[in-house]
Amino acid sequence: MKHENWNVLMVSAVLFMALGVHAEDAPKSAPPMAKPRSQFVSPEVLPDKRVIFRVSAPDASKVELDATPPLKRTPMEKDGEGLWTVTVGPVSPGLYHYWIRVDGVAMADAMNPLTKPALFPTKSLLEVPGNTPEMTEFQDVPHGVVRLHTYRSKALGIERHVRVYTPPGYRDDGVPLPVLYLYPGSTNHEGTWMGEGRAHFIMDTLLAAKRCVPMLVVMPAIHALDPRVPADGKDDYALTDQELITDIVPMIDSAYRTLADRDHRALAGLSKGSFQVLRSGLTHPDLFSWIGAFSGSPSDAVKLFKNAVDNPEKFNAATHLLWLGVGREDFMLKGMQELHTMLDEKKVRHTWHLSDGIHEYTLWRPYLAEFASLLFKTEKP
Numbered sequence: 001m002k003h004e005n006w007n008v009l010m011v012s013a014v015l016f017m018a019l020g021v022h023a024e025d026a027p028k029s030a031p032p033m034a035k036p037r038s039q040f041v042s043p044e045v046l047p048d049k050r051v052i053f054r055v056s057a058p059d060a061s062k063v064e065l066d067a068t069p070p071l072k073r074t075p076m077e078k079d080g081e082g083l084w085t086v087t088v089g090p091v092s093p094g095l096y097h098y099w100i101r102v103d104g105v106a107m108a109d110a111m112n113p114l115t116k117p118a119l120f121p122t123k124s125l126l127e128v129p130g131n132t133p134e135m136t137e138f139q140d141v142p143h144g145v146v147r148l149h150t151y152r153s154k155a156l157g158i159e160r161h162v163r164v165y166t167p168p169g170y171r172d173d174g175v176p177l178p179v180l181y182l183y184p185g186s187t188n189h190e191g192t193w194m195g196e197g198r199a200h201f202i203m204d205t206l207l208a209a210k211r212c213v214p215m216l217v218v219m220p221a222i223h224a225l226d227p228r229v230p231a232d233g234k235d236d237y238a239l240t241d242q243e244l245i246t247d248i249v250p251m252i253d254s255a256y257r258t259l260a261d262r263d264h265r266a267l268a269g270l271s272k273g274s275f276q277v278l279r280s281g282l283t284h285p286d287l288f289s290w291i292g293a294f295s296g297s298p299s300d301a302v303k304l305f306k307n308a309v310d311n312p313e314k315f316n317a318a319t320h321l322l323w324l325g326v327g328r329e330d331f332m333l334k335g336m337q338e339l340h341t342m343l344d345e346k347k348v349r350h351t352w353h354l355s356d357g358i359h360e361y362t363l364w365r366p367y368l369a370e371f372a373s374l375l376f377k378t379e380k381p
Contacts, residue, residue: 040054040056040083040111041054041111042054042055042109042111042112043098043109043112043124043126045091045126045127045128045129046089048089048090049089049090049091049092049093049128050087050088050089050090050091051087051088051089051091051126051128052085052086052087053065053076053085053086053087053088053098053100053109054083054084054085054111055076055083055084055085055100055102055109055110055111056082056083056084057078057082057084057102058081058082059082060078060082060084060102060103061103062075062101062102062103062104063075063076063078063084063100063101063102063103064076064100064101065086065088065098065100065101066098066099066100066101066106067096067097067098067099067126068096068097068098068358068360069358070091070092070096071088071091071096071098071126073101074086074088091126091128092128093128093129093130093131093134094127094128094134094136094362095125095126095127095128095134095136095196095198095361095362095365096125096126096128096362097116097123097124097125097126097196097360097361098123098124098125098126099122099123099124100124106122107122108121108122108123108124109124112124112125112126114126114127116192116195116196117188117189117191117192117194117195117196118187118188118189118192119187119188119189119223119227119228120187125195125196135198135201135202135205135365135369136198136201136202136365137198137201138201139201139204139205139208141204141205141207141208142168142169142204142207142208143168143200143204144165144166144167144168144170144200144203144204144207145165145166145170146163146164146165146166146194146200147163147164147166148161148162148163149161149162149163149164149251149255151247151251153243153246153247154246154247155224155239155242155243155246155247156224156239156242156243160220160221160243160247161189161190161221162190162218162219162220162221162248162251163190163191163193163194163218163219164216164217164218164219164252164256165199165200165203165216165217165218165219166216166256167203167207167214167215167216168204168207169214170214170216170257171257172256172257173257174257175257176257176258176259176260177214177215177216177256177257177258177259177264178213178215178216178258178259178264178265178266178375178376179215179216179217179218179252179256179258179259179264179265179266180215180216180217180218180266180267180268180290180372180375181218181220181244181248181249181265181266181267181268181277181288182199182217182218182219182268182269182273182368183219183220183222183267183268183269183270183272183273183274183276183277184197184219184222184269184270184273185222185269185270185271185272185273185274185296186222186223186227186271186272187223187227188222188273189221189222189223190219190220190221191219193219194219196361197361197364197365197368198365199217199219199368200217202365202368202369202372203215203217203372205369206369206372206373211369211373212372212373212375213375213376213377215266215372215375215376216252216256216258217372218248218252220243220244220248222240222269222272222273222276223236223240224236224239224240224242224243225239237275237276237279240276240280241276241279241280241283241284244280245280245284245287249265249287262285262286262287262288262289263289263320264376265287265288265289265290266288266289266290266291266292266321266375266376267280267281267288267290267291267292268291268292268293268294268323268368268371269292269293269294269296270294270295270296270361270364270367271294271295271296271332271359272296273294273296274293274294274295274296274297274332275296275297275298277291277292277293278291278293278296278297278298278301278304279298279304282304282305282307282308283304285307285318285319289318289319289320289321290319290320290321290375290376291319291321291322291323292321292323292325292367292371293322293323293324293325293336294325294326294363294364294367294368294371295325295326295327295330295332295336295359295363295364296332296335296336297324297332297335297336297338297339299335301335301338301339301342302342305339305342305343305346305348308343308346308348309342309343309346309348312346312347312348312349315348315349316347316348316349319349321351321374321375322343322348322349322350322351323350323351323353323370323371323374324336324339324340324343324350324351324352324353325352325353325354325355325363325367325370325371326353326354326355327354327355327356327357327358327359327363328354328355328356328357329356329357329358330357330358330359330363331359332359340352351374353367353370
């Protein structure tokens with residue numbers, strides 16, 4: 001054994017000399033590896049609800065956190081290894097979106113897997129949990145299922161997607177259910193009402209508390225045309241309406257156990273989706289009798305409501321619910337307020353909901369909960 005060890009040492013010495021390396025220059029052991037700067041957490045929610053944001057940008061000269069209220073645009077500070085940090089808050093429990101500006105370029109937080117679902121995903125989501133679970137958080141209650149349908153749109157001639165929430169206990173051979181068609185806003189897609197709006201958690205919570213009746217929630221795409229390219233005279237609202245009537249409603253009634261009549265179909269949407277549901281709901285009264293418009297009134301609202309204002313008694317008798325909601329700090333306040341005033345003057349029955357808030361999902365999640373809790377019940381709101 002001693003001879004074998006001696007031979008190994010001799011071979012090692014020969015190799016070091018052949019390579020021009022002296023024994024005293026050979027490393028005694030591998031140096032400890034530095035922790036990669038890619039290994040850090042952002043955002044980090046502390047127990048006191050303060051939040052730490054971190055960005056690795058060694059070559060940047062200026063990095064900022066940017067966000068909508070209650071967060072705000074805030075400078076970040078750089079350490080010696082190029083890690084930028086800022087601590088904000090405490091932040092009230094909820095779900096918010098934010099983004100990072102690196103030398104003026106806006107981008108999502110690269111370390112945060114929660115990205116705002118959108119056609120152009122440049123923003124991240126911050127979830128600050130409540131001491132007791134918020135309606136938008138996962139709770140220990142029975143949960144529904146969300147299915148993704150991919151289909152070829154006859155109206156548009158392209159591949160499209162729609163998401164469908166089925167409540168807990170739903171069976172394809174079970175009791176037929178009413179349907180809520182729920183549109184997102186501009187640059188959102190069919191997944192935004194789930195990813196940021198948390199519609200599935202809201203419905204689970206409402207059902208568990210017996211605040212709403214079991215229903216399907218269908219979440220389509222809001223854009224018929226690609227918003228990145230010129231429309232060339234095409235009407236995006238008309239095409240989206242055509243897709244709803246030609247493709248989506250028949251597909252849902254065929255694939256699910258639905259109550260396929262106007263008394264059991266509702267239509268709601270936010271911002272651009274609010275414009276859409278007023279157009280589709282008012283022009284297809286044979287299909288929808290429950291309408292919810294969140295933060296959006298089109299410029300031709302008077303034209304859309306012509307039948308209602310000309311014969312309010314007939315409209316009121318046929319329409320189960322017309323629900324209008326907007327925030328006091330919402331840039332859509334003026335148009336929605338004018339619509340509300342006109343309907344009041346013409347005695348068109350509707351529910352008016354004015355609340356604190358800006359043009360964001362922090363406003364629209366409670367609107368969905370309120371609207372859904374009123375649907376498909378026999379009494380008038």
